[in-house]
Amino acid sequence: GAVVSQHPSWVICKSGTSVKIECRSLDFQATTMFWYRQFPKQSLMLMATSNEGSKATYEQGVEKDKFLINHASLTLSTLTVTSAHPEDSSFYICSATGGHSPLHFGNGTRLTVT
Amino acid sequence: QKEVEQNSGPLSVPEGAIASLNCTYSDRGSQSFFWYRQYSGKSPELIMSIYSNGDKEDGRFTAQLNKASQYVSLLIRDSQPSDSATYLCAVSPGGNEKLTFGTGTRLTIIP
Numbered sequence: 001g002a003v004v005s006q007h008p009s010w011v012i013c014k015s016g017t018s019v020k021i022e023c024r025s026l027d028f029q030a031t032t033m034f035w036y037r038q039f040p041k042q043s044l045m046l047m048a049t050s051n052e053g054s055k056a057t058y059e060q061g062v063e064k065d066k067f068l069i070n071h072a073s074l075t076l077s078t079l080t081v082t083s084a085h086p087e088d089s090s091f092y093i094c095s096a097t098g099g100h101s102p103l104h105f106g107n108g109t110r111l112t113v114t
Numbered sequence: 115q116k117e118v119e120q121n122s123g124p125l126s127v128p129e130g131a132i133a134s135l136n137c138t139y140s141d142r143g144s145q146s147f148f149w150y151r152q153y154s155g156k157s158p159e160l161i162m163s164i165y166s167n168g169d170k171e172d173g174r175f176t177a178q179l180n181k182a183s184q185y186v187s188l189l190i191r192d193s194q195p196s197d198s199a200t201y202l203c204a205v206s207p208g209g210n211e212k213l214t215f216g217t218g219t220r221l222t223i224i225p
Contacts, residue, residue: 006157034212043202043217044158093157103213108157 006106021079023094029074030096038091084113120216133190137203146206149188193223
């Protein structure tokens with residue numbers, strides 16, 4: 001079945017540094033990728049929607065200059081958390097679809113900012 | 115504001131019994147409805163999708179949709195300890211457009 005690979009699965013970084021998270025569709029062309037954030041015991045909150053070759057659409061309240069999203073190819077989208085702070089510590093999950101194909105989730109990235 | 119509401123639980127069900135999970139949504143324009151299962155520390159996995167009123171069965175799982183009441187439910191028959199997880203209801207205005215998730219219901223199956 002279709003697989004979405006997310007890397008890294010966990011990362012610890014120091015406050016003020018930047019972290020890049022990759023989301024890859026392994027066996028289908030992902031025309032659209034979604035990035036979610038999930039705090040403990042809360043639901044998934046959509047951060048942004050990215051379409052291949054165009055700028056991401058951010059949800060209200062999500063800082064586009066802090067969470068940089070690049071979807072340069074049909075199989076790869078990246079989320080860069082810039083100048084990370086402890087409050088950015090969360091579980092980041094990507095999902096991908098090829099249009100009519102079901103939505104597939106990556107395994108998530110646990111970010112801890114110290 | 116578009117919302118998806120679920121009872122947060124926890125919901126405890128004896129092994130072998132039927133677990134019933136409920137979800138209501140506010141956007142009448144919603145067309146696609148999904149149930150995801152999420153184990154602690156893991157990403158969600160799709161259990162069921164339903165698009166039209168009525169019941170849809172897949173193995174031990176049955177999804178029920180009532181668009182007039184803006185209500186979708188998930189029944190799990192013959193509950194197993196491995197069914198213990200958080201179940202997320204998700205709603206979309208179309209097919210694979212962005213999903214709005216409920217807060218999830220934590221289900222515990224008691225052996």
